[in-house]
Amino acid sequence: MNKAAFPIIALFIGIFIQIVLEIAISENGETAMPLLTLLLMTEFGMIVCIVGAIMGGKLLLNKPGFDIKLALTVAGCAALAIMLGIEGLDLWNYVNSIG
Numbered sequence: 001m002n003k004a005a006f007p008i009i010a011l012f013i014g015i016f017i018q019i020v021l022e023i024a025i026s027e028n029g030e031t032a033m034p035l036l037t038l039l040l041m042t043e044f045g046m047i048v049c050i051v052g053a054i055m056g057g058k059l060l061l062n063k064p065g066f067d068i069k070l071a072l073t074v075a076g077c078a079a080l081a082i083m084l085g086i087e088g089l090d091l092w093n094y095v096n097s098i099g
Helices: 003-024 035-062 066-097
Strands: none
Touching: 003 035, 003 066, 035 066
């Protein structure tokens, strides 16, 4: 696989996981999927997005000139990694509140 394609793939994986999480968790905290599955999804998505942001950042620094597409991809991966991390912490707080 081309290393330049991984940040874009990571971005789409993160977006997909975030959409699934928004659908699976209702407003009152009820979940449509098992909690462990949701926790694993947030962790996997966060790790993939972090790796995508790091690889994209390295590509951005080593590339001559400025590539706006790559810069937006890196920013999107970083934002999704933060969002998925916060979502995972919220799920852990929910698990601790019901236990």
